[in-house]
Each structure stands twice: as structure tokens, then as C-alpha cells.
Amino acid sequence: YVLTQAPSVSVAPGQTANIPCGGNNIEVKVVHWYQQRPGQAPVLVLYGDKSRPSGIPERFSGSNSGNTATLTISRAEAGDEADYYCLVWDSSSDRYFFGSGTRVTVL
Amino acid sequence: EVQLLESGGGLERPGGSLRLSCAASGFSFGSYGMTWVRQAPGKGLEWVTSVSDTGRSAYYGDSVRGRFIVSRDNSRETLYLQMNSLRPEDTAVYYCAKNSEWSPVGFFGPWGLGTLVTVSS
Numbered sequence: 001y002v003l004t005q006a007p008s009v010s011v012a013p014g015q016t017a018n019i020p021c022g023g024n025n026i027e028v029k030v031v032h033w034y035q036q037r038p039g040q041a042p043v044l045v046l047y048g049d050k051s052r053p054s055g056i057p058e059r060f061s062g063s064n065s066g067n068t069a070t071l072t073i074s075r076a077e078a079g080d081e082a083d084y085y086c087l088v089w090d091s092s093s094d095r096y097f098f099g100s101g102t103r104v105t106v107l
Numbered sequence: 108e109v110q111l112l113e114s115g116g117g118l119e120r121p122g123g124s125l126r127l128s129c130a131a132s133g134f135s136f137g138s139y140g141m142t143w144v145r146q147a148p149g150k151g152l153e154w155v156t157s158v159s160d161t162g163r164s165a166y167y168g169d170s171v172r173g174r175f176i177v178s179r180d181n182s183r184e185t186l187y188l189q190m191n192s193l194r195p196e197d198t199a200v201y202y203c204a205k206n207s208e209w210s211p212v213g214f215f216g217p218w219g220l221g222t223l224v225t226v227s228s
Contacts, residue, residue, distance in 0.1 A: 041219065044217070089212050098153065
């Protein structure tokens with residue numbers, strides 16, 4: 001199962017960044033999102049398409065429809081600069097798949 | 108607070124073996140599935156394997172199936188990854204992570220800080 005992510009996204013401070021994750025009929029799968037800042041371990045920012053773990057700001061939201069799941073960062077801050085990865089479990093192959101990652105730059 | 112500490116990484120020659128460990132604390136280790144994920148230098152995340160709470164059920168990524176074996180010792184609250192027939196392309200930082208529930212399936216986090224494995228002659 002292939003997950004397609006754009007290599008990079010740029011956003012101005014205070015604006016909204018949309019980070020798409022494309023997959024065949026991805027809407028029937030459950031998508032999770034990870035943030036990885038430079039030199040750090042990944043951190044879960046969304047699970048189950050749109051739920052936020054405790055400690056993750058409300059500025060992070062998600063959606064999943066058709067062939068695209070989207071992580072949205074509202075009111076972007078410098079601290080949001082990181083690589084973002086989508087993740088799904090494919091029950092037909094019993095495997096997890098990560099997207100290739102999107103680098104978000106706030107400038 | 109959940110804490111995961113990986114160890115056992117290092118330099119190994121192609122064809123060799125290494126065993127990674129992940130010491131867990133701050134949660135009921137024996138009640139959760141666990142996962143290994145790796146990241147080659149400058150590359151993205153790659154799922155390696157996930158195991159259920161008892162260790163009876165496990166899934167593997169295509170690139171490691173048949174060479175790597177995941178296991179756990181719930182009495183020691185430790186997760187293991189036995190890596191055999193190592194290849195240069197196995198060079199990566201290896202992270203362990205706590206699953207969201209007992210099964211190998213679901214989402215995972217938090218993650219440890221990782222341990223670097225280098226396979227080179």
C-alpha cells in the first residue's frame with residue numbers, strides 16, 4: 001500500500017498549512033500522523049484520522065476522505081517546523097505503511 | 108511517565124548479527140503491544156515489526172521478514188529485536204515504541220530515543 005506525501009510545504013507564521021497524504025481509497029483506513037523535529041524521535045500528533053493525544057495543541061487537526069488524508073496546522077508557529085509522516089495499517093497485507101514524509105518550513 | 112530506552116546498537120559486518128533491547132518503564136509493559144521502527148540516515152521512517160502483549164503474535168515488514176525476530180520478556184519489561192544476516196541497507200536508527208493497545212495493530216507512541224545500527228565491512 002503506497003502513501004504519497006509532498007516532499008515539502010512552506011507556510012507563513014500565523015497561516016494554515018495543509019499536509020496531504022494520498023493513498024488508494026485511504027478513507028476506509030485509519031490514518032495516524034507523526035511529527036519529527038530535527039535530531040529528535042517522532043511524536044504522535046494525531047491518531048484515528050483526527051484525534052489529538054493529550055498535550056497536542058488544538059491547532060493540529062485532521063481529515064480523511066476519498067483518496068486523501070490531510071493534516072492541518074492552523075496558526076503556524078516556528079516550533080511547528082518538522083517532518084510529518086502519515087501512517088496506516090493495511091489489513092489485507094498485515095503491514096504498516098509510512099508515507100515518505102513532508103518537511104514543513106515556517107517562514 | 109512512559110520511558111523507553113533502546114540499547115545494543117553498534118557497528119557490525121554484513122552477514123553478522125545484533126540484538127537490540129528496549130527497556131520500558133512507567134506503564135504496564137505486559138499489557139501493551141510494542142513496535143520497532145527504523146530510520147536510515149537522512150531518510151524517512153520504516154516500520155520494522157510489531158508484537159502483541161504476550162509475544163504470541165507478531166508482524167514484520169517485507170525487508171526484514173525471515174531475518175529479524177521480535178521477542179519480549181514481560182518479567183523484565185524488555186523488548187528485543189534479534190537481527191540476523193545483516194545487510195548494509197539495515198543501517199539505521201532503530202526506535203522502539205509503545206502500542207496503543209494489547210495487539211500489534213493500532214497506533215504507537217511514545218517512542219524511545221533510538222539506537223544506531225551500522226552495517227559495514
